[in-house]
Structures are given as structure tokens and as C-alpha cells.
Amino acid sequence: MKLISIVGARPNFVKVAALHRAFRTEPAFDAKLIHTGQQYDARMSALFFAQLDLPRPDYYLGIDRGSPTRQTADILLRLEPILVTERPDWLVVVGDVTSTLASALVAVRLGVRVAHVEAGLRSGDRQMPEEINRILTDQLADLLFVTEQSGVDNLRREGIADETIRLVGNVMIDSLIHYRPQATALNTVGSLGLTPKGYLLLTMHRPANVDSEAGLRTLIELVTKLAERQPVVFPLHPRTRTNAARFGLLERLTRLPGVMVLKPQGYLEFLNLLEQATLVLTDSGGVQEETTYLNVPCLTLRPSTERPVTIALGTNRLQPDMTIDNVLQAVDSLLANPPERTQAIPYWDGYAATRIAAAIRRYPAP
Ligand code: UDP
Numbered sequence: 088m089k090l091i092s093i094v095g096a097r098p099n100f101v102k103v104a105a106l107h108r109a110f111r112t113e114p115a116f117d118a119k120l121i122h123t124g125q126q127y128d129a130r131m132s133a134l135f136f137a138q139l140d141l142p143r144p145d146y147y148l149g150i151d152r153g154s155p156t157r158q159t160a161d162i163l164l165r166l167e168p169i170l171v172t173e174r175p176d177w178l179v180v181v182g183d184v185t186s187t188l189a190s191a192l193v194a195v196r197l198g199v200r201v202a203h204v205e206a207g208l209r210s211g212d213r214q215m216p217e218e219i220n221r222i223l224t225d226q227l228a229d230l231l232f233v234t235e236q237s238g239v240d241n242l243r244r245e246g247i248a249d250e251t252i253r254l255v256g257n258v259m260i261d262s263l264i265h266y267r268p269q270a271t272a273l274n275t276v277g278s279l280g281l282t283p284k285g286y287l288l289l290t291m292h293r294p295a296n297v298d299s300e301a302g303l304r305t306l307i308e309l310v311t312k313l314a315e316r317q318p319v320v321f322p323l324h325p326r327t328r329t330n331a332a333r334f335g336l337l338e339r340l341t342r343l344p345g346v347m348v349l350k351p352q353g354y355l356e357f358l359n360l361l362e363q364a365t366l367v368l369t370d371s372g373g374v375q376e377e378t379t380y381l382n383v384p385c386l387t388l389r390p391s392t393e394r395p396v397t398i399a400l401g402t403n404r405l406q407p408d409m410t411i412d413n414v415l416q417a418v419d420s421l422l423a424n425p426p427e428r429t430q431a432i433p434y435w436d437g438y439a440a441t442r443i444a445a446a447i448r449r450y451p452a453p
Contacts, residue, residue: 095125095186207238256434314345
């Protein structure tokens with residue numbers, strides 16, 4: 088059985104690494120990999136292939152570096168001839184990025200079955216490009232692998248057939264469990280001169296937070312105030328860096344007292360920074376789940392989350408507006424009363440990818 092997995096952006100690498108490890112143990116599987124090139128920066132891509140033991144992609148699409156529309160168009164045109172030649176039984180797509188939806192669209196047109204890993208998540212906010220990618224990819228997929236019960240409920244509500252839905256757990260957590268010992272041994276926290284459980288970790292890259300000058304000025308003010316509480320570690324996403332440079336704010340951002348602005352971190356380095364942080368502030372999707380698994384408090388700087396289990400059972404809390412006083416109040420309250428995970432999240436046990444491989448092998452049997 089031939090499977091082709093698609094990767095395009097940083098969170099995809101972390102997820103597909105777990106899938107590929109499981110696919111390799113299925114003797115009947117011939118598993119290949121296509122990198123669209125959506126994220127191409129060495130620190131966002133090559134570094135992850137090396138750390139996550141991902142094989143060299145069988146194909147690299149080298150898509151345009153421009154807008155999501157151009158990237159979508161490029162994927163449609165460049166993926167089609169490959170799928171025509173390879174004729175895979177399954178195309179496996181993960182998450183909610185441009186590459187996810189565009190690749191699924193090519194596959195269904197050619198009659199190739201699509202498996203969507205991390206299906207069913209919904210923020211309810213259609214302003215987020217990721218939300219549109221999620222909804223449409225789920226409509227196209229033949230098998231939908233879900234990380235948490237809310238995803239199953241969402242899919243049912245949208246009329247997706249029950250027999251195509253599988254609650255299997257979280258492949259991102261599979262990777263975390265697999266690589267955590269290596270990350271701990273690396274001791275990035277020590278090498279940076281940080282005190283374990285003595286710093287705040289910040290990641291910001293969503294367009295709503297970093298695409299405008301006003302948003303970035305607010306961010307700088309916030310970071311300044313945060314650093315009065317504890318040292319702030321801030322690995323800068325390329326999007327945030329580019330925008331800060333465009334508005335002439337990069338210099339200021341990188342020289343704030345008490346703030347360690349870093350390059351985007353490798354997966355292992357970042358995991359170590361995550362597990363030793365007092366509190367994580369983020370607008371990332373995956374980081375909300377990783378902090379819940381690690382039982383580290385997380386303040387998500389977004390009005391909504393597509394991962395509600397991280398709030399219901401985990402350590403995640405939402406901060407819907409970026410008004411400085413409100414954010415600081417939330418931070419102080421979390422520092423004073425750190426939320427704790429109330430129970431293990433069902434199926435977040437390191438075996439999601441194994442379940443996915445078995446379900447694909449057995450398809451269409453349940
Ligand atoms: N991550 C990383 N280095 C960093 C920041 C994040 O390795 O400097 C990892 C993080 O642990 C998670 C993934 O990248 O596994 C999340 O990616 P991102 O926040 O870019 O995407 P999102 O989850 O928001 O789609």
C-alpha cells in the first residue's frame with residue numbers, strides 16, 4: 088500500500104515525524120514524503136528534518152514564497168503530475184496550513200484517498216485562515232483522525248459520516264513523548280544561563296497579532312512589562328521578525344532589558360525551554376497542547392481556541408484581548424495560582440500514530 092505524506096510548515100514536521108515512525112513499522116506500507124516548501128527557512132525546516140529523523144523528502148515542490156493564494160496555485164499545479172505518476176493509495180495531510188488543504192484538493196480530484204490527521208478542530212473564527220483550511224480539508228477527507236472529543240462533536244455537527252471519524256489522540260504529543268529525553272539532556276535552559284522555572288517563554292506569529300505596526304508596538308510594550316516580572320525568552324518567528332523590520336521596530340525589540348530574543352528554536356531546544364518555563368504566552372496552536380501535556384501554565388493570546396480540551400482539562404487559559412493591563416492581570420493571576428492539568432488527556436499517550444497506521448491498514452473496516 089503506497090502512502091504519501093505532505094509537509095509544508097514547522098508544525099507539520101513535528102506531526103509527520105511521528106507518523107513516519109509508525110508507517111515504517113507496517114510491512115505492507117510504502118511511505119513517501121513530499122515537502123511543498125511552504126516554509127523553507129533552514130531554522131524552520133532543515134533543522135527539524137535533522138532533529139526529528141525525518142527522511143529526505145522524495146519530492147520538493149519549491150512553491151512560491153508569496154501569498155497563500157499563489158502557494159495554493161503552485162501546489163495544485165506541481166503536486167498533480169507527481170500523484171499521477173506515483174498513484175498512491177493514500178495522501179496523508181496534517182493540521183491546517185495552506186499545504187494541507189491544497190494537497191487534499193489535488194488528491195480528491197485524482198481519486199486518491201485522503202487521510203486528515205488533526206481533523207475536527209474548530210475555533211469558530213472564520214477570520215483565521217487556518218479555520219477555513221480545517222473545515223474544507225475535513226469535507227474532502229476519507230478518514231478523519233481526531234485529537235480530542237470536541238473534534239468528533241464538530242465533525243458530526245458538520246454532517247461528516249461517523250464511520251470515517253477516528254478519535255486516536257495526538258501525533259504532536261507522540262513526538263513530544265519520544266523526543267523529551269533528548270530535549271532534557273540537551274539542557275538549552277542551562278546553556279542560555281536561565282534558571283529552571285524562572286522565566287517566561289513567549290511565541291507570537293499569528294497575523295492578527297504581528298501583521299500591523301500597532302500590534303507590534305503593543306507586543307513590545309507587553310514584553311517590556313513582562314520582563315519586570317521575570318526574564319522573558321522570545322524565539323522570534325520569521326513572520327514576526329520580517330514585520331518588525333518592516334516597521335522599523337526590530338532593533339527596539341531585540342534590545343529590551345530582561346528580554347532574550349532568540350532565533351526560531353530547534354524542536355529539541357524549544358521543548359526544553361517549554362518544560363522549564365514558569366508560564367508560556369503564545370498564539371500558537373500546538374504550543375497550547377504541548378504545555379497542557381507538560382503541565383506548564385499557558386496563556387493563549389487569542390479570542391478563541393480550536394483545542395478546548397487544553398482549557399477544560401489542561402493548563403491553558405485564553406486572553407481574548409491584547410489590552411496591556413488585562414494581559415498583565417491574567418499573567419499575574421496565573422503566576423499566583425498556576426493552573427494544573429486535572430487528568431491525563433484521553434489518548435495523548437504516545438500511540439496516536441500507531442493507531443492511525445493501523446486504521447489506514449484496516450480501512451474501510453473500523
Ligand atoms: N516550535 C519550535 N521552535 C520554536 C517555536 C515552536 O520547535 O521556536 C515548535 C513547537 O514546539 C510546536 C510547533 O513548533 O511543536 C508549533 O509550531 P507553530 O507554533 O509554528 O505552529 P502552530 O501550532 O501555531 O500551527
